[in-house]
Amino acid sequence: MKITVVGGGIIGCATAYELAKAGCAVTLFERATPGAEASGAAAGLLVPLGAATGSAFERLALASWRLYPEVVDELRERTGIDVDYVTRGTIYPLLDAEDVRQAEARVAGHLSSEFGIEAWDTAEVRAHEPALATHVRGAMFVGADHWVNNQRLVVAYAQAAVAAGVVLRSGTSVSRIIVEDGRTHGVVADGDRWEADAVLLAAGAWTAALAASFGARLRVEPARGQMVALLHVPPLLNHVVHSDDVYLVPRPSGELLIGATVERVGFQRSVTAEGIASLLAAAIGLVPSLGALPIARTWYGFRPWAPDSLPILGPWPDVEGLWVATAHFRNGILLAPITARLMTDWMTTGRPGLEVDEFAPERFLTRGHTTF
Ligand SMILES: Cc1cc2nc3c(=O)[nH]c(=O)nc-3n(C[C@H](O)[C@H](O)[C@H](O)COP(=O)(O)OP(=O)(O)OC[C@H]3O[C@@H](n4cnc5c(N)ncnc54)[C@H](O)[C@@H]3O)c2cc1C
DSSP states (O other): OEEEEEOOSHHHHHHHHHHHHTTOEEEEEESSOTTOSHHHHSOOEEOOOOSSTTSHHHHHHHHHHHHHHHHHHHHHHHHOOOOOOBOSOEEEEOOSHHHHHHHHHHHHSTTTTTTTEEEEOHHHHHHHOTTSOTTOOOEEEETTOEEOOHHHHHHHHHHHHHHTTOEEEETOOEEEEEEETTEEEEEEETTEEEEOSEEEEOOGGGHHHHHHTTTEEEOOEEEEEEEEEEEOSSOSOSSEEEOSSOEEEEOTTSEEEEEOOOBOOOSOOOOOHHHHHHHHHHHHHHOGGGGGSOEEEEEEEEEEEOTTSOOEEEEOTTSBTEEEEEOOGGGHHHHHHHHHHHHHHHHHHSOOSSOOGGGOGGGGEEETTEEO
């Protein structure tokens, strides 16, 4: 089967790779370079236990999290790229009564032992992270919250995809999805028509623009996230530290990533004084000695967001051969391995192999005057 994938973020690159492994002839169009947008901007946290315990989303997240060790090894074998998969766990400071209540529920929950969830008192917090502010008197520790270097991960997926036979067309923008007689026939890119049996839209926050190219409206919008990195040598922190306001990610590269804002400001391509100031204030509040560290860089990215904050995955309802995988919002790095396998199974066998009703494109799709 000849498949066109539009978008060379983590979702497009990972899915192109799995489709090629399944025997498909895949062309991947990326208007810039792989990872140029949200997938290169992310912090790389793999945090599978969200707020909605027991939901289909949580099951999807857990399935993806469980794939990570195998994916990391496979990509290293195929490309030689080490994606800095760090498994030291995350510390959640308990700063108010609500934090304590949530932590108690988690410690007593059914995933507590698999995920290495522990309640730490003041002495344990000090012993593990002496740089934390003295007002942090307790913490929940989640041993299973891992992190990767997502910039390397996208490159590794892209390189593995090419090695598996994917034709990667970087610097090539898709202007239109060709939809005729109720099915897709491919795409128009840089003025040329590229025929395909199936097309997968994986253009992140820009997927709505591709839908508009054939007269459909998909409610996917950008949610800007700002980040700042400090030069973290010698390191003050050993674990990820995650509060409601901010997270701190110590990378093996010697950077400490501080993130992230969540803003609905369209595609405004900038960091702001207020955004960076709020991240730094929250970070220094948790770890006062960070105030003396040099700022290495600041950046932003556009998370693809749908109004219920869940991914959009599956076949386009009234266009044969057209598929979509987007709106991974704050979890696209975590969800990439499972999204790639799910979409590959679904596109090649007609069956998703996982429960997918909650992620149906019909939720946020209108065409002409029809709402699905
Ligand atoms: C600051 C920040 C921090 C984050 N932290 C985390 C985290 O810690 N953990 C986590 O799991 N997730 C995190 N995320 C979310 C994660 O980054 C996204 O969910 C994920 O990267 C989405 O991947 P994607 O491939 O769908 O989109 P993108 O990475 O945005 O890729 C879409 C690609 O499509 C291309 N494109 C668009 N239009 C066209 C066109 N017409 N033709 C050709 N190419 C096109 C773009 O150039 C782009 O490269 C974070 C995001 C941000 C912004």
